[in-house]
Amino acid sequence: MKLSVIDFPECNNFDRRLHAARVTDFGGLSIDTIQVNIGLRCNLACRHCHVESSPSRREEMTWDTIVHVLDAATKANATTIDITGGAPEMHPHFKRFVDAARERKIHVMLRTNLTIMLEDGYQDLPEFDAQRHIHLVASLPCYLETNVDRQRGKHVYQESVEVLQRLNAVGYGRQDDLPLDLVYNPGGPSLPPNQQELEVIYRRELESHFGIHFTRLYTLTNLPIGRFMHDLVRQGKARSYEQLLQSNFNVATLDKLMCRHQLHVGWDGTIYDCDFNYALGLASEAGHIRDFNPQQFLARSIVTGDHCFGCTAGCGSSCGGSLADEKDAAAIASRSSCPAATQEALHAGM
Numbered sequence: 001m002k003l004s005v006i007d008f009p010e011c012n013n014f015d016r017r018l019h020a021a022r023v024t025d026f027g028g029l030s031i032d033t034i035q036v037n038i039g040l041r042c043n044l045a046c047r048h049c050h051v052e053s054s055p056s057r058r059e060e061m062t063w064d065t066i067v068h069v070l071d072a073a074t075k076a077n078a079t080t081i082d083i084t085g086g087a088p089e090m091h092p093h094f095k096r097f098v099d100a101a102r103e104r105k106i107h108v109m110l111r112t113n114l115t116i117m118l119e120d121g122y123q124d125l126p127e128f129d130a131q132r133h134i135h136l137v138a139s140l141p142c143y144l145e146t147n148v149d150r151q152r153g154k155h156v157y158q159e160s161v162e163v164l165q166r167l168n169a170v171g172y173g174r175q176d177d178l179p180l181d182l183v184y185n186p187g188g189p190s191l192p193p194n195q196q197e198l199e200v201i202y203r204r205e206l207e208s209h210f211g212i213h214f215t216r217l218y219t220l221t222n223l224p225i226g227r228f229m230h231d232l233v234r235q236g237k238a239r240s241y242e243q244l245l246q247s248n249f250n251v252a253t254l255d256k257l258m259c260r261h262q263l264h265v266g267w268d269g270t271i272y273d274c275d276f277n278y279a280l281g282l283a284s285e286a287g288h289i290r291d292f293n294p295q296q297f298l299a300r301s302i303v304t305g306d307h308c309f310g311c312t313a314g315c316g317s318s319c320g321g322s323l324a325d326e327k328d329a330a331a332i333a334s335r336s337s338c339p340a341a342t343q344e345a346l347h348a349g350m
Contacts, residue, residue: 013309032079033082033261033262034080037085039061040267042057046139050227051278066097089117098134129172133177139183141185142187173214182216189235192317246306253323259274259302265289
């Protein structure tokens with residue numbers, strides 16, 4: 001099964017918006033992070049997954065390509081390798097990859113769905129991750145059980161809570177050297193509420209009900225691609241959501257976009273500007289990671305499409321959450337699909 005590929009016109013609406021904002025050189029600014037999708041196999045099949053991972057996927061990165069990724073990080077003096085999937089922990093060389101990166105003194109960030117740590121063969125992961133000081137970024141798209149299970153599957157919320165408690169028990173979210181960040185994304189065609197205000201609500205709800213502690217909350221905007229786009233089309237909401245993203249374009253987000261400070265490596269070694277371009281099959285001009293040249297990569301023009309409005313709408317969205325200060329928290333919160341968050345964010349914005 002291949003990822004869907006969309007052909008964009010030579011000059012798309014996003015390029016036109018950049019031109020109107022007098023942005024004439026939309027290229028790389030630094031290479032702080034190398035993000036790598038090491039495989040598409042996952043124990044879940046979430047509705048909002050833009051790479052359409054599932055238990056049936058078998059694509060995975062070879063060890064030789066993983067070594068090329070490590071070499072590229074060294075060449076670029078990148079400080080972080082950001083490992084994603086699928087459920088990256090299911091890759092047969094996951095632990096070996098982590099140890100090899102740590103030997104090179106590279107900080108490791110892992111994007112986890114949490115529930116994998118309850119599966120047979122993976123229950124030692126909390127201790128493994130803690131011993132190697134892996135920075136965990138965990139998906140928890142709402143603090144309400146109904147919303148999480150609707151997006152990610154039955155019982156996923158309770159399983160996620162159990163794993164978060166296990167992670168707290170080994171120090172994650174409690175010690176400065178064991179960061180545990182959570183990720184929120186809307187359940188429908190809306191922009192996220194204010195990140196700082198929603199973080200306060202998450203902390204209160206998770207601690208009061210489950211005694212859970214975490215480091216930071218990231219709010220991410222759903223891009224109209226992958227399974228989320230399929231849902232929008234079925235509901236007849238694709239066009240209105242695209243218009244929502246375009247009408248909320250924020251020029252203040254441009255310098256902080258992830259595509260300008262990192263590269264993304266697909267499971268087969270192809271280089272992309274970001275994981276969303278990877279999901280759409282929009283490869284960068286940099287080719288394969290085995291041939292990576294940091295100077296040439298920074299000098300490239302970033303491949304864009306209308307989906308890029310998802311990263312620049314409102315307060316912006318990236319792998320590290322929002323990008324710009326939210327000037328109108330009430331307006332953004334009113335579009336949230338997390339009802340309790342909407343109510344409280346609106347109240348805070350009055």
